Amino acid sequence: MKRAMTVTYRVGRGLYVNMTNRCTNRCDFCIRNNGEGAYGSDSLWLIAEPTVAQTLESITAADPSSYEELVFCGYGEPSVRLYDVRAVALHVKERYPELPIRINTNGHSDLIFGFDTAPLYGGAFDTVSVSLNTPSAEKYNEMCHPVYGLSAHEALISFAKNVNKYVHNVVFSVVRETLTDGELRECEKIAEMAGVTLKVRTYIGK
Ligand code: SF4
Known part of the structure; x- marks a missing residue:
């Protein structure tokens, strides 16, 4: 596996930020199963996790004002x-107040930290943007193999409800090809x- 320090990469008109390869899921459909990068990027497998300062340096070097959105996504x-x-x-908000910022997450942060995050x-x-993936805790467990087992699905739904009180736009995402019409x-x-x-x-990808 090739490793690099690809901390930021372009996806369409978005500047994507890759701060970790760690994940509490192991999804069958994860883009990481198919290669080393995404959307033509260099390898997103990190040599080491970038510090906050290194991440800001990479974002600044990419000229965020020329993008329509900053997205924390990762390869993790x-x-x-x-x-x-x-x-x-x-x-980034302080320096580029007009730039919308999104985080794509599996919604596990309450489980990761053990409190309402x-x-x-x-x-x-x-x-x-929270990956819901499926309406069923059992199927989520089978598809995503969360380290938290069956409790992960309910926890991510609860997280989405809670975060809705603090963030203007909260989204559940699903992958169409993995759902029946009834599941959708x-x-x-x-x-x-x-x-x-x-x-x-x-x-x-995510
Ligand atoms: S939650 Fe995202 S990064 Fe983690 S395994 Fe699933 S698709 Fe991959």
């Missing part, structure tokens, strides 16, 4: 470094109940 789960990711986001997203992110309808109901938008995407 960004919320495992929630405090560092938040610190970077707050710095939703307030930590407030003021730092304009959008929190169930996901729509869960999103409605949680008060968040459902985004249906096609299979290609």
Whole structure:
């Protein structure tokens, strides 16, 4: 496996930020199973996790003002470094107040830290996109292999509901190819109940 220090990379008009390769899931459909990068990037397998300062340096060098969005995504789960990711986001917000900031997450941060982490997203992110993946805890467990087992699915739904109080735009994302029509309808109901938008995407990374 080739490793690099690809901390930022372009996806369309978005500047993506890769601060960790750690993840609390091991999804069958993870883009990491198919290669080393995403959307033509260099390898996203990191030589070492970048510090907050290194991450800000990489973002500044990429000229964020020429992008439409900054996205914490990774080749891993960004919320495992929630405090560092938040610190970077707050710095960027101060310097580029017009640039929307999103975090793509598996929604496990309450389980990772052991408390209600939703307030930590407030003021730092304009959008929190949570991978719902499936309406069923059992299927989530089979597809995503969370280290937290069956409790992970309920926890991510609860996280989305809570973070909705602090962040303007909270989204549940699902991959269309992995869902039956009935499952998609169930996901729509869960999103409605949680008060968040459902985004249906096609299979290609996160
Ligand atoms: S949560 Fe995201 S990074 Fe982690 S295994 Fe699943 S798709 Fe990959």
